[in-house]
Amino acid sequence: xxxEQLRELGPVRERRALARCVADPDELERVWGVRxxxxxxxxxxxxxxxxxxxxxxxxxLSRRGLRTPFLRLAKDGTVVDPARYTRSGGxxxxxxxxxxxxxxARLFGEGTTIxxxxxxxxxxPLVGFATQLGVELGHxxxxxxYVTPPSSKGFAAHYDVHDVFVLQLAGDKRWIVHExxxxxxxxxxxxxxxxxxxxxxxxxxxxxADVVLRPGDALYLPRGFVHAAEALGAISAHLTVGIHVxxxxxxxxxxxxxxxxxxxxxxxxxxGLDLADAGSLEHHVEETxxxxxxSLGSADTEAVAWSLRSRVWPSSRPGPLRPLVQASTVAxxxxxxxxxPGLRVLLERERLVADGRTxxxxxxxxxxxxxxxxxxxxxLESVPGDANVVLRVAEKMLRExxxxxx
Numbered sequence: 001x002x003x004e005q006l007r008e009l010g011p012v013r014e015r016r017a018l019a020r021c022v023a024d025p026d027e028l029e030r031v032w033g034v035r036x037x038x039x040x041x042x043x044x045x046x047x048x049x050x051x052x053x054x055x056x057x058x059x060x061l062s063r064r065g066l067r068t069p070f071l072r073l074a075k076d077g078t079v080v081d082p083a084r085y086t087r088s089g090g091x092x093x094x095x096x097x098x099x100x101x102x103x104x105a106r107l108f109g110e111g112t113t114i115x116x117x118x119x120x121x122x123x124x125p126l127v128g129f130a131t132q133l134g135v136e137l138g139h140x141x142x143x144x145x146y147v148t149p150p151s152s153k154g155f156a157a158h159y160d161v162h163d164v165f166v167l168q169l170a171g172d173k174r175w176i177v178h179e180x181x182x183x184x185x186x187x188x189x190x191x192x193x194x195x196x197x198x199x200x201x202x203x204x205x206x207x208x209a210d211v212v213l214r215p216g217d218a219l220y221l222p223r224g225f226v227h228a229a230e231a232l233g234a235i236s237a238h239l240t241v242g243i244h245v246x247x248x249x250x251x252x253x254x255x256x257x258x259x260x261x262x263x264x265x266x267x268x269x270x271x272g273l274d275l276a277d278a279g280s281l282e283h284h285v286e287e288t289x290x291x292x293x294x295s296l297g298s299a300d301t302e303a304v305a306w307s308l309r310s311r312v313w314p315s316s317r318p319g320p321l322r323p324l325v326q327a328s329t330v331a332x333x334x335x336x337x338x339x340x341p342g343l344r345v346l347l348e349r350e351r352l353v354a355d356g357r358t359x360x361x362x363x364x365x366x367x368x369x370x371x372x373x374x375x376x377x378x379x380l381e382s383v384p385g386d387a388n389v390v391l392r393v394a395e396k397m398l399r400e401x402x403x404x405x406x
Contacts, residue, residue, distance in 0.1 A: 017133035020045055021165040021218050021241065033163065033184065033222045033245070036177055036209055041216025048167045048216065051125050054237060057147055060116060060123065062101040065089065070122060071099050072115040073107055077156030080112060113154025114147040119239075121317070126239075131319045131342035133241065140315035142242045148173065148231035157202035157228040158191040163243040164221050168213040171236030173229050177209040178202060180224035186249060191226075201226050213238065246312055254307035255296050264291040309346070314356060318343035321404050329405040331395040333381035336406040339373045343402065347373065354402045361393070368393045377406060 015025050022028045023043035031037050041047070060066055073080035085103040089095040108114060116122075120130035120143040134141045148154050148171075159180065166175070181197040182189065191198050212232065213219060221227060223245070229238075259265055265288065274280050319341030329335070339345070346353040347369060351360050361369065368385045372378055372394065383390045397403040 015136050017129055018136045020048070020129075021133070021167065022220060023218075028220060031220070031222075036222065036225060037220040038209070038211060039218040039220075041214065044216060044218060046216070048169050048239065051129055051167070052119070052123060052145055052169055052237075052239060054147075054170055054235065056123065057114070057116065057145065057237065061099060061104055061114070064122075065093070066099045066116075067095065068097045068099075070117050071104075072117060073104070073112050074115065074154045075107075075110070075112040076153060080107065108147075108149055111149050111152045113149070113152065114145075115154070116145040116147070119143045119145055127320060128341070130241075131316075134316045135342060135344075137243060139246055140244045140312065142244065144240045144242070145169070145237060146229075146240060147235065147237045148229075150231055150234050150236075153228065153230045155228070157198055157226055159185065159198065159224050159226050160221070160242070161185045161187045161190055161223055163223050163245055165239075165241040165243070166213065166219040166221065167239040167241065168215055168217045169237040169239060170215055171234045172212050172214050172232040173236040173238060174212050174232055175209070175219060175227060175229050176202075176207045177211075177221065178205055178226040179208050181226060183224050184222075184247070185224050186247065187244075198226055202228060244315065246308070250308065250311065251304065254304050254311065255299055257307050258299055258303055259292060259295045262291065262295040265295060309344075309353075310356075313344050316342065316344070318355065321401060325405060326398065326401060329398055331380060331391045331398060333379075333387070333391075335380050335394070336377055337372070337380070337394065337398070337403045338377045338406060339375055340402060340404050345373055345402065352402075354400070357400070359396070359400070364389050365393045369397075372397065372403060 018025050018028075021039070022037060023039040028037060061071070068082045068086060071085070072082075073085055082097065085100055085107060086097045087100040087103070089098040104114065119126045120141065121127065126143050130141050130143050146154060150171075157176075157178075159182070178201045181201050182194055185191075208225070211219070269284055273284075321340060343354060347366065350362070350366065351358055352366075352369060352373075353359075364385060368383060368390050371383050371385075380390055380394055381387070394403065398405070
């Protein structure tokens with residue numbers, strides 16, 4: 001089957017967002033998932049002030065009507081009850097869990113760390129950055145910000161179930177990193193399941209790294225690596241870019257989903273089965289394993305890919321558009337447009353898949369789509385093909401929010 005994936009934001013090889021997180025993307029490929037990587041500010045394109053700074057943090061906390069769970073507070077490894085820093089929004093905004101900026105100020109002054117969550121959906125510069133980075137990495141990303149008072153620690157030693165880039169925004173922060181106590185944990189395998197092992201590693205083992213991040217520095221940590229951080233001297237702030245990696249288990253889950261089509265695997269086990277007796281299950285386990293191996297061995301790669309796309313793509317929302325402009329724009333020869341930022345699309349011989357929806361097109365329309373969805377800006381009158389077909393396809397893609405006017 002002829003299939004081509006069209007990516008917006010330019011070719012992945014440009015890695016414009018990734019280049020801000022790591023000095024050597026080729027080195028990252030070599031250590032991906034297996035070792036940490038430090039990139040000093042001098043080796044990166046510039047600071048991260050355009051993404052977020054302390055003034056922006058104050059604005060988010062005081063003027064944006066922020067609600068939980070977009071904010072979380074923690075002190076000395078303990079999460080603070082949201083009731084201590086939320087209140088009603090007041091007249092005309094009777095929302096019970098809006099952030100109380102005065103309460104946050106008091107708690108921060110007492111040594112409490114501020115965690116701004118989901119900034120990839122909330123703060124415009126980070127929306128665009130996350131959109132670009134997710135396309136370049138091929139894995140969904142999220143972004144949180146951690147703002148720690150002087151000489152304070154927000155969270156105890158722990159490991160994450162996703163890879164991270166730490167981007168230091170302000171102040172200095174000491175990071176102590178230890179080898180994993182459990183390698184490559186899945187999202188269902190958080191550090192709290194191995195709390196005693198994590199605590200032992202942090203207290204008794206020699207650290208793998210003990211570094212101080214200063215503004216403009218970046219640190220890559222694979223999932224599973226035990227770590228703790230502490231602000232030094234002044235207010236410290238960093239972004240944590242969480243990379244929700246697609247794993248082989250994700251592929252296995254897609255394969256198992258397809259295995260449901262296998263009749264042998266759908267057959268019932270016999271009456272009177274005693275699940276407490278492992279011996280009575282032995283024969284059925286062997287037969288099931290054999291049927292599963294046969295089913296997996298004959299799996300169609302394209303079918304697996306479709307299943308993976310249905311699981312992974314919805315995890316990353318496309319970039320924002322302007323609803324009023326989008327709805328009122330009419331396809332005309334002089335109109336400039338392009339593929340919606342961050343929208344993952346798949347173009348086949350007679351259909352387009354975009355944002356979980358499928359659209360059927362004839363051959364002439366498909367030829368137009370290959371141009372309109374190549375990630376570049378296009379003026380409709382310059383697109384090859386019959387003018388009426390170009391306008392018809394553009395109008396359809398505008399209404400379905402696949403392309404956006406410029």
